[in-house]
Amino acid sequence: MNWQDTYQKWDQYQNLDPDLREQLTKISSDEKELEDAFYTNLTFGTGGMRGVLGPGTNRMNRYTVRKAAEGLAQHLEENVENAQQKGVALAYDSRYMSPQFALETAKVMGAHNIRTYIFETLRPTPYLSFAVRHLGTAAGAMITASHNPPEYNGFKVYNEDGGQTPPEEADRIISYVNGVENELEINVLEQDELESKGLLTWIGHDVDQAYLEQLKGIVKNQEVIHEQADQLKIVFTPLHGTAYKPILDGLEKLGFRNVSIVEEQAEPDPEFSTVESPNPEEHQAFQKAIELGKEEDADILIGTDPDADRLGVAVKDEQGEYVVLSGNQLGTLMLDYVLSQTKDIPKDAQMIKTIVTTEMGRAVADYYNVNTLETLTGFKFIGEKMRQFDEQGEGSFMFGYEESYGYLIGDFVRDKDAVQAAMTACEMAAYWKSNGKTIIEALHTLFERHGYYLEGLESMTLKGKDGSEKIQKMMKYFRDYDETKMGPFTIETIEDYDTSVRTFITDNSSEKIALPHANVIKFNLEQDSWCCLRPSGTEPKIKCYFGVKTDSYEKSQDRLAQLKEDVVTKMKNI
Known part of the structure; x- marks a missing residue:
């Protein structure tokens, strides 16, 4: 028809x-x-x-x-x-x-x-x-x-x-x-x-109360919360979504008492009338939280998307200005905190991340002798791995995250959970405050230990039938890519998840990728850099992810900019 x-x-x-x-x-x-x-x-x-x-x-x-x-x-x-x-x-x-x-x-x-x-x-x-x-x-x-x-x-x-x-x-x-x-x-x-x-x-409310009881189990250092309960200043915005009561109930249950709400964004509103987009990944969504944060001199600002599965966090930088952490940065910070505060890490401990999530997470997990598993993009694949742990009786889940502001700490939920993440982010902020450090200072401690990993994302929205066809052309162009370099980097391997084949450029050999088929292509580049293209499964978008690592923040910024400019220019010219 x-x-x-x-x-x-x-x-x-x-x-x-x-x-x-x-x-x-x-x-x-x-x-x-x-x-x-x-x-x-x-x-x-x-x-x-x-x-x-x-x-x-x-x-x-x-x-x-x-x-x-x-x-x-x-x-x-x-x-x-x-x-x-x-x-x-x-x-x-x-x-x-x-x-x-x-x-x-x-x-x-x-x-x-x-x-x-x-x-x-x-x-x-x-x-x-x-x-x-x-x-x-x-x-x-x-x-x-x-x-x-x-x-x-x-x-x-x-x-x-x-x-x-x-x-x-x-x-x-x-x-x-x-x-x-x-x-x-x-x-x-x-x-x-x-x-x-x-x-x-x-x-x-019976189910709500059962959830909150489980939530107490993710706390790693209750003494720090008691110590900082009145000192740690938290600003929270639910961005007109579902998280207002769950987050406040959770923070109260754990013992945090100094919480200020962005009242203009507290009530559910299907128009999301005070933001251009109700997405904590986009910095404009934090505008009102930052205004209130300045008034309250807050230590941490937290914001959730409408269905409260994603969490964004803003903290003060070295100049005292609020900056929004990337999903990669926040996830890596929480991963390091969870592992550092776990007294007896199981021998079969597992951290799970997606193929477009920062490689810094792997470095942190390695530091604590925790194995890293990778999945395709989408938290359903992380949940699927957790189910396999249960069924096979092998693998202890420690943490899961993806770059798009999705995190999971306790396995009583099997999808990304902004309520859990908010609790852990605030506990982490309390811990570093008790040690005389800001979260930004903690991030730089991790950079100094593991290397300066920086990531980027460029998305193109192409609506309708014409847009869908344009996205297909872009993916074909990069599948047929025959150049040896991408930006300033030499290509080492190309991973085509549609055919499940990883190709080594130096000798043109190949091997199978042990992940499901997906319309994704990833270029692994020299010097621990990479680029990955993926059409969104839920929006009329094509997303291009980038990652670099050097021995300085400035050098990583420069190389990331060069890589992005080259790839985005190619995409626009298709």
């Missing part, structure tokens, strides 16, 4: 949701907009299904959510024992349509006689991961678009371990989703029938 036929099917559907009918009428004369809305179906990427709200098969709406839920329900019936009784846990964030999409999912599950558990109000993503494990459900789904702009929403699927579905499992679910012939005619049960049949349970 071509996109015009699909559009006609929707336009002629008598029972179309009235709001979607109104939106469809508004774009009916815009052929390019109609084509983009109907030319394809939303698919699962590194973070599940995510897209712009609106009518169409390529949009997030009640029908595409129902289709995803139908595929998940069929997967559970066929592949998970006792799935109907175990049920599915559901949570949602502060975005437009999030509560409605959670209920639509429950209505589809109910038609399959599968129980659902929905949080009464909005909750962070890590609470959903925890709830799956705590309640023993067969799966979970989180309605969120993470840090995307306000016009987006999404549907993230979790397996019975509380982790995002890895590729093999996701492929099975996708096959069921794609097998749904008509998303407009999926059977559902209404809310009153779900409740009367005992197929819908609303989750209260």
